[in-house]
Amino acid sequence: MSTTEVKTPTSLSRSRLGxxxxxxxxxxxxxxxxxxxxxxxxxxxxxxxxxxKGKPKSCLTITKANGHLEREDTLLIxxxxxxxxxxxxxxxCYGQEDDVCQxxxxxxxxxxxxxxxxxxxxxxxxxxxxxxxxxxxxxxKERPGLMPLAMSSIITMAENTESIVEISYYEVYMDRCYxxxxxxxxxxxxxxxxxxxxxxxxxAQVRVNxxxxxxxxxxxxxxxxxxxxxxxxxxxSRSHGVLMISVSSDDGNPDMPLVGKLNLIDLAGxxxxxxxxxxxxxxxxxxxxxQSLFALSNVIHALNANENxxxxxxxxxxxxxxxxxxxxxxxxxxxxxxxxxxxEALHTxxxxxxxxxxxxxxxxxxxxxxxxxxxxxxxxxxAWLETKSKNNCRVAKPGSPxxxxxxxxxxxxxxxxxxxxxxxxxxxSTPKGRKFLGPPGRxxxxxSEESPQINSSKAGEHAxxxxxxxxxxxxxxxxxxxxxxx
Numbered sequence: 481m482s483t484t485e486v487k488t489p490t491s492l493s494r495s496r497l498g499x500x501x502x503x504x505x506x507x508x509x510x511x512x513x514x515x516x517x518x519x520x521x522x523x524x525x526x527x528x529x530x531x532x533k534g535k536p537k538s539c540l541t542i543t544k545a546n547g548h549l550e551r552e553d554t555l556l557i558x559x560x561x562x563x564x565x566x567x568x569x570x571x572x573c574y575g576q577e578d579d580v581c582q583x584x585x586x587x588x589x590x591x592x593x594x595x596x597x598x599x600x601x602x603x604x605x606x607x608x609x610x611x612x613x614x615x616x617x618x619x620x621k622e623r624p625g626l627m628p629l630a631m632s633s634i635i636t637m638a639e640n641t642e643s644i645v646e647i648s649y650y651e652v653y654m655d656r657c658y659x660x661x662x663x664x665x666x667x668x669x670x671x672x673x674x675x676x677x678x679x680x681x682x683x684a685q686v687r688v689n690x691x692x693x694x695x696x697x698x699x700x701x702x703x704x705x706x707x708x709x710x711x712x713x714x715x716x717s718r719s720h721g722v723l724m725i726s727v728s729s730d731d732g733n734p735d736m737p738l739v740g741k742l743n744l745i746d747l748a749g750x751x752x753x754x755x756x757x758x759x760x761x762x763x764x765x766x767x768x769x770x771q772s773l774f775a776l777s778n779v780i781h782a783l784n785a786n787e788n789x790x791x792x793x794x795x796x797x798x799x800x801x802x803x804x805x806x807x808x809x810x811x812x813x814x815x816x817x818x819x820x821x822x823x824e825a826l827h828t829x830x831x832x833x834x835x836x837x838x839x840x841x842x843x844x845x846x847x848x849x850x851x852x853x854x855x856x857x858x859x860x861x862x863a864w865l866e867t868k869s870k871n872n873c874r875v876a877k878p879g880s881p882x883x884x885x886x887x888x889x890x891x892x893x894x895x896x897x898x899x900x901x902x903x904x905x906x907x908x909s910t911p912k913g914r915k916f917l918g919p920p921g922r923x924x925x926x927x928s929e930e931s932p933q934i935n936s937s938k939a940g941e942h943a944x945x946x947x948x949x950x951x952x953x954x955x956x957x958x959x960x961x962x963x964x965x966x
Contacts, residue, residue, distance in 0.1 A: 513810055513811075513839070513840050513841075513842045514836060514837065514838060514839050514840070515804075515805065515811040515812075515813055515835050515836060515838045515840065516571050516587070516811065516812045516813070516836075517570055517571050517812075517813045517815060517832045517833065517835055517836045518570065518571055518572040518573065518574065518583070518587060518812070518813070518814055518815070519542075519553075519555055519570050519572070519573040519574060519814075519815050519817060519829070519832070520574045520578070520583060520612065520616060520814055520815070520816050520817070521538070521540055521542070521573075521574065521575050521576050521817045521819050522576065522611060522612035522615070522816060522817070522818065522819065523576040523819075524536045524538075524576070524819060524820070528820055536819075536820060537560065537820075538576075538819035538820065539557060539558050539559065539560060539819065539820060539821070539822045539825060540555060540556070540557060540558075540817060540819055540825060541555070541556040541558065542554070542555055542556075542573045542575050543555075543556070544573070552569040552570060552571060553569075553570055553571070553572055553573040554567060554568070554569060554570075554573075555567070555568050555570055555573055555829060557822060557825050557826050557829060558822070559822040560822070561822075566826060566829075566830075568829050568830075568832075568833045569833070570815075570829075570832070570833065570836070571836065572586070572587070576819065579623075580615075580616055580619060580623065580624075580625055580626065580629075581629065583616070583626065583814065584626055584629045584630070587603075587812055587814075588603055588626055588629070588630055588812065589630075589633060591742075591810055591812070592630065592633055592634060592637065592742070593637070594740065594810065595634065595725075595727040595740030595741070595742055596637065596638075596641055596643060596727055596729050596738075596740060597738065597740065598729075598738040598739060598740050599740050599809075599810065599842065600740060600741045600742070600743075600803065600808065600809040600810070601740075601741075601742050601743070601809055601810040601811070601812070602742075602743040602744075602745065602801070602803070602804035602809050602810070602811045602812070603626060603630075603742070603743070603744050603745070603811075603812045603814065604743075604744075604745035604746075604747055604801070604804070604811075604812075604813060604814070605617050605745070605746055605747060605814045605816055606747050606813055606814070606815050606816070606828065606831070606832065607747075607749055607815055607816035607817060607818075607824075607828050608749045608750055608751070608818060608821065608824035608827070608828060609710065609712055609713055609716055609748075609749030609750070609751050609756070610712045610713045610716075610749065610818060611749060611816040611817055611818045611824070611828070612816045612818075613717075613746055613747060613749060613814075613816045614717055614746055616814060616816055617721075617744060617745075617746040618702065618746065626744060627698070627723050627744050628691075628694075628695070628698070630725070630742065630744060631647075631688075631691065631694050631698075631725065632691050634725060634727060634742070635688070635689070635690065635691055635694070638727065641729060643727050643728060643729045644687065644727070644728040644729075644737075645687065645688055645689075645725065645726070645727055645728075646685040646686060646687045646688070646725075646726045646728070647685070647686055647688055647694065647697060647698075647723065647724065647725050647726070648661065648680075648683050648684060648685050648686070648723075648724040648726070649661050649697070649698065649701035649721070649722070649723050649724070650668060650680065650683060650721075650722055650724075651705055651706065651719040651720060651721050651722070652719055652720040652722070652772070652796050652797055652800070653706050653718065653719035653720075653765075654719075654764070654765065654768045655768055655771070655772060655795055655796050655797075656796065657669075657670060657680060657796055658719075659682070659683055659684055660700075660701035660702075660704045660705060660721075661684045661686060661697060661700065661701055662684050666682075668680045668681065668682055668683055669681050669682075670796055670799055670800070677803070678799055678800060678802055678803065685726065698723070701723075705717065705719060705721055706718040706719045706765075708762055708765070710751070710756040710757070710758060710762060711755060711756040711757040711758075712751075712755060712756050716749075717746065717748045717749070718748060718762075718765045718769070719748055720745065720746065720747050720748050720772070720797055721745070721746040722743060722744070722745050722746075722800065723743070723744040723745075724741060724742070724743050724744075725741065725742040725743075725744070726739060726740075726741050727739070727740045727741075727742075743800075743804065743809075745800075745801075747773070747797075748769045748773075749769070750769065750770050750773045750827070751766045751769065751770065752823075752824075753766055771795065772795040772796070772797040772798070773797075775791065775794040775795040775797065775798050776795075776797060776798055776801070776831075777831055778791050778794065779791060779792060779794075779798050779801075779805055780805065780831065780834050780835050780838065781834070783805060783806045783837075783838045784834055784837045784838065790806065804840070805835075805838055805840075806838055806839070806840060807840055807841075808840065808841055808842060809840060809842070810840065810842050811838075811840055813832055813835050815828050815829060815831075815832035816828075817829070864952065
């Protein structure tokens with residue numbers, strides 16, 4: 481695990497995401513778009529070339545599509561030991577000679593203009609450990625990956641449109657989310673807003689205006705990401721890294737901006753602990769990584785089978801990818817392959833090929849959210865209390881005509897002398913459970929027959945009024961706390 485001490489960038493403006501999203505435009509999902517799946521085969525490593533005495537053999541064979549008859553590339557995976565082979569159809573295959581810049585130009589760059597129209601997009605690299613995922617997404621200083629390349633293009637377009645660009649960088653480590661741009665190592669809760677969108681409460685957002693500012697913030701986050709040594713990789717990612725780029729465009733309406741988000745995700749690789757030799761904390765990390773990737777495969781299976789329940793909540797990773805798999809975001813999966821490992825390549829490509837059948841409903845045209853009228857809860861509460869007080873006054877005054885009306889049904893059932901006594905003493909109240917003694921020679925009239933119709937009614941309505949008032953006050957406080965976020 482990395483223990484390098486890094487300096488926090490303090491010259492950049494920061495903000496934080498709340499539990500609820502700020503008001504923004506609502507997009508109508510008009511276009512059905514399947515998850516696009518491409519393959520990248522990494523070159524042979526010097527260690528692999530040396531082990532094969534300078535002549536390494538690849539288990540992967542790419543057959544490019546015929547432009548007129550076919551639109552899919554074919555990948556053949558062949559086991560050198562058993563001669564077993566498997567064939568898969570994919571949207572595009574990039575061989576060992578293809579550079580990351582080619583992947584960006586063909587796959588990522590075309591989806592960037594949609595961010596300025598309020599569309600969301602997700603690009604994630606998937607594969608086994610040591611297959612080149614982090615190199616594809618982050619790259620090096622000499623050969624930048626998809627994250628720096630995408631940020632460079634977004635900043636250029638934002639300067640022309642006067643849009644605001646903000647970035648967030650976090651990781652999912654041991655099925656918990658941590659902010660890589662926040663000095664304090666604090667877990668970030670994953671919640672859903674009123675629109676059903678997944679939000680990370682308290683996640684820092686840093687505004688960037690140039691590529692230099694981005695590199696400063698991005699390098700700081702990369703140094704804080706969890707990495708470690710394994711038997712297959714000297715610097716192995718022990719967490720899933722997510723770079724979120726938010727683009728806000730006012731489009732003539734600064735009060736309700738148009739926001740598009742691009743999620744660039746570097747997934748940790750699934751590991752075979754028999755080969756990695758993981759022990760202790762490395763073994764625990766590996767188990768968590770494999771569990772989250774297994775949850776991802778279950779989500780893909782459920783979407784392909786059109787099941788009623790899709791297990792997005794089985795892991796933090798699948799909750800984050802919920803909008804990218806079967807949601808409203810355009811999605812690109814880059815399956816990274818090791819050219820000399822048959823089992824790893826077969827496992828990766830089989831899952832990637834199944835992901836091609838997932839359909840996302842991408843929002844293309846924007847419309848303004850219907851403004852919700854603000855309710856004056858205090859005025860409504862006062863009016864309600866005034867109405868309740870008027871209703872109480874109809875029963876509260878002793879000796880009023882209403883009291884006589886309440887006693888009249890009871891008087892008709894009593895004997896003449898008892899009826900006379902009840903009418904004579906109707907102005908007196910008798911506590912419940914006690915007897916009222918009338919004038920001499922008259923019958924005894926108990927409160928259990930007469931008083932409950934007067935005093936119990938007043939006490940009941942008073943209690944109901946008090947409880948209803950408390951409920952209304954509670955709802956007012958809850959309403960004000962919710963509306964304070966908007």
